[in-house]
Amino acid sequence: MSTEVVATAAISAEQPQSPSAPTQQNTVTKVNLLGMSRPQLEQFFEDIGEKKFRAGQVMKWIHQFFVTDFAEMTNISGKLREKLEKLCEIKAPEVVHKNYSKDGTRKWVFRVGEGDGSLVETVLIPAEHRSGLRRTLCISSQVGCALDCSFCSTGKQGFQRDLTPDEIIGQLWVANYSYMEDVPVADRERSVTNVVMMGMGEPLLNYDAVLSSMRIMLDDFAYGMSKRRVTLSTSGVVPKIDQLVKDIDVALAISLHAPNDELRNELVPINKKYPLAQLIAACQRYIAKDGNESSRKHVTIEYVMLDGVNDHPEHAQQMIKLLKNLPSKINLIPFNPFPHAPYGRSSRNRILSFQKTLSDAGFVCTIRQTRGDDIDAACGQLVGQVADRTRRAEQWKKKVAQQNEIMRSQG
Template identity: 70%
Template structure:
């Protein structure tokens, strides 16, 4: 493990006086340049410099006139969220702790392919909120409560910084994007911060932005049903559902948003996403299912899951639970996970078991914890519950 304090000049908060171009869509940048008296095509030029070459200094954008460079330097900036710490795991996983406006901290994790090749697959798990408005019982991220939504610049800035981490000592003209896959699975529920998240994913897909394939950008939701229907209309990305239980009674306990949007409504929305009239859309969803010992991992649960998903084209990803301090659950045994997986595979589903990565730097699924000015009092309630438990044990 390598934990490194990072000095960042962005802490000087340049954005108070200047317009931050990071996170602006092509249309927004076009309007910005129009207001400067420039042609809209300047938007795509600047987008390429920012996202494809990682350039933040307008004077290095060589196809802009000297006059425009000077004007941009006066009124604009390109400022990602400030990196407070970065940690590199022994298995190649990288984690960044970002300070966002207001002083709160959020985390972002990059997981390289197991082969470790320089140009191999690199998947970035991006946060969408400071904390999380939901309170899934098995997730340490949710125990810190919720403060606010992230802005588009703070979301896309996570990807920008991750790409830049591979660009040290690389000449500008030789730079290329190294992050190959993005999953909106970090801190927060993406569909509760809908517009900034969709705008950021648009930049990920844009040929003048990061140019990622629509099959390599995935949004994961716990089941905000109305927004799932909106998503199908607004952008073409892969969809993952944090399911974790095959019946309403258990899911109400593990994923409380299920009380508002029960499984019947959630599966209907997932089917609508798969069978959307737009033929470009993905034809299956990924089902995420965390494996909790003696809670949701029995053969009966597996058969219930088969029945629940029988008419939904889906791939199932089983996630070994990653313990956190005072967690009320334990990880299912490897034998139990494989037995559960076999039932699903024998029923005709494609079922994979996620390999735990980055747990030595608390970067595994469900372990991301930032610094949140909790508006929900959930963090305080969680601490009180822990202390109450300790008192009971001492009696």
């Protein structure tokens, strides 16, 4: 918000018009403080005639004590609280559905606009770790996705719009708050330990909002997360990977899913624009910058296992060759089918054999445990029930039906 707009809002809030004065628009759009970084909040407070140190105080109330009522912010003067109440709000996206899995996974559906197509989902996955209980939150960055990866249900919903910083950080706020709704304010603690920008959308195609949100995640006045515990996952937008190096230090994950360009062009169409040689080179540059930083010691490689498509022994050998000069950890992901998907999940034995080949070559290679699939929260199932606004899903179903008909006719 500009200084002029803030100042005008402040004047109208502090100096009510006389009843005899001409009627003007008396509804002031409140400023949502939830998605503001500390520098933005500092500027906001200076613009309304307050000291900028108030930004840190308010950030702690919002992101560490999960307070949305200014009246509860006891270390702020009553006069300032009244001003903030008139000018501002602290508002997360509306939760229209939530479901908790029997394995501890939690899923929320948020409404971020009008209509059934303006929904995004967020998934929290708990896991035991040597350092204690880990709660990893998978956050969405866009409504739908424009990349249309062939194995991903989200891509079949099409793309509607980018999320704003308050809609992105609001997912983290809601997930934390879900563990402390009944906990007294003074006893509240941040519960989410890890964040992965791996939900709906391609984070690097909503760069500014995602960058601002991750800075809030790392800020000690907000969530104070370690840079090793904030991961951005991309399908390979090469120029933005290079820009990310300059702007923030977080962990990087690559949605690879194929070890050669021909197959990856089919599975991950953005590969046609940024082929594997360019992508791997960008990853190497990302690690080389400030190479001693713990969050940049390696890149995580995500690889969905598709039965008979990318799970053959030669694919594992191609992976070894592709990644030989890139410090990386490989995460094999069993495919989670969605309606009309043309793929199946690789067998357990095929996945184990693939893992062994990579491990024997010296790679750290793990198999992701499928979690939350009883509530459609597993990888690739996000927003499986969202209304399709682009007819892409309808066209996809028609294409699959045609392929099935051809196969039947061929006996």
